[in-house]
Amino acid sequence: MTQRSLxxxxxxxxxxxLATAVFLVDPDxxxxxxxxxxxxxxxxxxxxxxxxxxxxxxxxxxxEDEHGEPVPLAALPLGVxxxxxxxxxxxxxxxxxDGVSRSIEVTAFPLFAHAEECVGxxxxxxxxxxx
Amino acid sequence: MRVRVWGARGSIASPGPDTVRYGGNTxxxxxxxxxxxxxxxxxxxxxxxxxVRLRDEPRGPIHLMLTHLHVDHLEGLGIFAPIWSADxxxxxxxxxxxxxxxxxxxxxxxxxxxxxxxxxxxxxxxTLHDAPEGSWExxxxxxxxxxxxxxxxxxxxxxxxxxxxxxxxxxxxPAIGADLETAAEEWISGxxxxxxxxxxxxxxxxxxxxxxxxxxxxxxxxxxxxTFAERAKVERLWLFHHDPMHTDADVDRMVRQVRDRWEVGxxxxxxxxxxxxxxx
Numbered sequence: 001m002t003q004r005s006l007x008x009x010x011x012x013x014x015x016x017x018l019a020t021a022v023f024l025v026d027p028d029x030x031x032x033x034x035x036x037x038x039x040x041x042x043x044x045x046x047x048x049x050x051x052x053x054x055x056x057x058x059x060x061x062x063x064e065d066e067h068g069e070p071v072p073l074a075a076l077p078l079g080v081x082x083x084x085x086x087x088x089x090x091x092x093x094x095x096x097x098d099g100v101s102r103s104i105e106v107t108a109f110p111l112f113a114h115a116e117e118c119v120g121x122x123x124x125x126x127x128x129x130x131x
Numbered sequence: 132m133r134v135r136v137w138g139a140r141g142s143i144a145s146p147g148p149d150t151v152r153y154g155g156n157t158x159x160x161x162x163x164x165x166x167x168x169x170x171x172x173x174x175x176x177x178x179x180x181x182x183v184r185l186r187d188e189p190r191g192p193i194h195l196m197l198t199h200l201h202v203d204h205l206e207g208l209g210i211f212a213p214i215w216s217a218d219x220x221x222x223x224x225x226x227x228x229x230x231x232x233x234x235x236x237x238x239x240x241x242x243x244x245x246x247x248x249x250x251x252x253x254x255x256x257x258t259l260h261d262a263p264e265g266s267w268e269x270x271x272x273x274x275x276x277x278x279x280x281x282x283x284x285x286x287x288x289x290x291x292x293x294x295x296x297x298x299x300x301x302x303x304x305p306a307i308g309a310d311l312e313t314a315a316e317e318w319i320s321g322x323x324x325x326x327x328x329x330x331x332x333x334x335x336x337x338x339x340x341x342x343x344x345x346x347x348x349x350x351x352x353x354x355x356x357x358t359f360a361e362r363a364k365v366e367r368l369w370l371f372h373h374d375p376m377h378t379d380a381d382v383d384r385m386v387r388q389v390r391d392r393w394e395v396g397x398x399x400x401x402x403x404x405x406x407x408x409x410x411x
Contacts, residue, residue: 002317002323003277003317003322003323003324004317004318005278006277006278006279006280006308006320007278009280009308009309009318009319009320010280010308012308012309012318013307013308013309048315049315112229113229113278114227114229115229
């Protein structure tokens with residue numbers, strides 16, 4: 001089994017201690033971890049060892065913009081962080097695996113171990129109050 | 132390959148009657164390939180007597196692999212006799228930082244006011260290389276380096292030859308990043324480096340009682356190293372980087388605790404001591 005990047009190991013450990021929702025992907029965009037706070041927002045538990053490709057997680061929660069239009073992967077903050085290697089922020093509505101629609105704010109940024117070495121990306125998100 | 136310990140102490144050299152069996156010199160291990168290739172792991176004070184031997188018996192390029200630049204792993208470089216000979220070709224490998232090369236980082240130590248001479252002024256031909264995350268050939272040895280959990284940029288090394296392997300994973304606190312008992316192997320720092328090796332040399336600075344007061348200092352407890360060795364399925368383990376406050380009797384007790392927890396005997400687990408040598 002291939003060793004995870006040390007930065008991802010540390011990011012996962014950091015995320016596991018946060019009460020803020022964190023979603024962690026590898027350089028290919030494959031989901032490798034989300035924490036307990038994210039489980040509440042996404043309405044489902046994290047399953048250890050199940051790598052979820054970007055095309056799957058980016059549609060699984062039916063992300064929509066403020067006009068109710070679907071948001072493709074490339075326009076999601078995490079998609080921007082992955083493809084453009086830059087920080088990104090956005091507000092979207094998702095439907096959790098528990099069937100609950102939630103308005104969330106998402107901030108995503110790439111993880112660089114060195115200037116040219118991106119080892120993944122992280123999204124931090126929270127549910128908007130009053131929605 | 133032949134592996135020999137020249138210094139197994141952590142943090143600071145600790146000579147004296149209480150440390151005479153395991154030794155007081157800081158980190159330095161020599162690996163000699165079948166073709167005579169010399170790889171030195173870290174440049175603690177243990178490198179001084181090794182340097183005397185290599186000065187008296189020169190044998191081609193010397194490769195020094197630094198795990199990181201804490202002083203106990205670098206302080207011997209200035210008293211490593213071969214660097215004071217113009218006939219020496221020394222290659223130094225080690226971790227860069229996210230913003231500085233290894234050469235820039237080593238030069239900070241190897242210059243006034245911390246050292247009287249600039250690295251650029253030593254007579255030997257010294258070439259510094261940022262250790263790649265991957266494998267490369269050094270003579271007949273295949274060396275692999277990968278980042279490991281410690282304080283600051285730090286790597287571990289795996290050296291292979293003829294189907295045999297040893298790993299040098301000192302200054303390592305895998306427990307800070309994962310529950311070693313339950314985490315999937317891919318999430319355990321250093322696991323891939325150490326997996327299945329014939330010999331693992333691993334940090335074991337703290338007792339289980341001492342560790343809670345040192346979380347985040349970048350070192351392992353006896354329980355951590357026992358669990359790590361078991362999960363990495365290593366054949367043999369040498370406990371390394373002994374705390375400077377630990378006497379020989381303390382290290383003896385820690386060795387016994389690791390054996391009990393890992394459920395192995397003396398043939399598979401000992402404390403690294405100066406002069407300890409094995410053919411891997």
